[in-house]
Amino acid sequence: MRTWNIAGSLTVEPATRRPDLLAEPVAKALPALPKAEELGVVEIDPELADTAEFCAAYGSPPSASANCVVVAGKRAGELRYAAAMILATTRADVNNVLRRRLDVRKASFAAMDEAVELTGMAYGGITPLGLPDGWPVLVDEAVAAAPELVIGSGLRGSKLLVTGDLLAGLPGAETVPGLGKPVS
Template identity: 75%
Template sequence: MVNWTIAGSLTPQPALDRPDLLAEPVAKALAALPDADRIAAVEIDPDLADTAEFCAAYNSPLAASANCVVVAGKRAGEERFAACLVLATTRADVNGVVRRRLDVRKASFAPMDTAVELTGMAYGGITPIGLPAQWPLLLDPAVAEAPELVIGSGVRGGKLLVPGPVLAALPGAEVVEGLGR
């Protein structure tokens, strides 16, 4: 297990030992990951799930948090999706880098209802672990290289602590230069 310096006032536990803090698709994906023992879970107040509130309440550095957003676009009537993971101190370049990667005319954040339905995760807790297999997972290089990050757990009452290289090794993951701005 990693010595989590970013946990702030929280007590990390092995993520596989806390399925109650994971959305169902996240728990299934974690069980299949070879590096699952390098991922911890922490229980949080669901009202403090948003990144800024979480960091302030639990004394976790904002620079060690990453946000996962679901992006959608259409091409020839086909809707295409991708998940993007960028540091919380940056924003995903949706209409540049992501639009080109999806090969769509216009890309935008997927509507909340659509993102929740397609991922099986709670809005505000969507995480790159357990996403639909056909979606590309786009990671900013700063995420892939980070020694430890806080990400969602699929539910608002938990967070995952994970090394960036573990995220970069997820199925469908691509490290994309210029993703985070």
């Protein structure tokens, strides 16, 4: 397994050896990933799963954290979903970039219960690995270019350590310039 510089004070283990630290859909998706043996997983306090608390508690840089947001919109009565991967230091451009990419009149963040039910993952831990078939995974170009990232594991009690290349190469993934806008 590779060495992760962003782990802070956490002990990194190979994700393939710790399926107990992954939501079921994530654990099922892991074997199909290229270089799955290189992915790291860290166990954390579930109360510290939100990015700011996680980074402060464990010494991981916020600039190396990426968030997965589930977005929904309707077109001709059809409900469309997508996952958007953005750096934690940015906000997803839902009203312009995501709305156009989903080809809907109005896009918004999916309701918490809806996102949890559809993904089989815990809110605050949703990750692009193991999402429902057919969902596009829209990856901000800064995320795709990142050498190391901390992302959700599908649970609040752990985090995955991945590369931007891995996220950009997921089935259904598309690198989208301007998806993440700086927080003002």
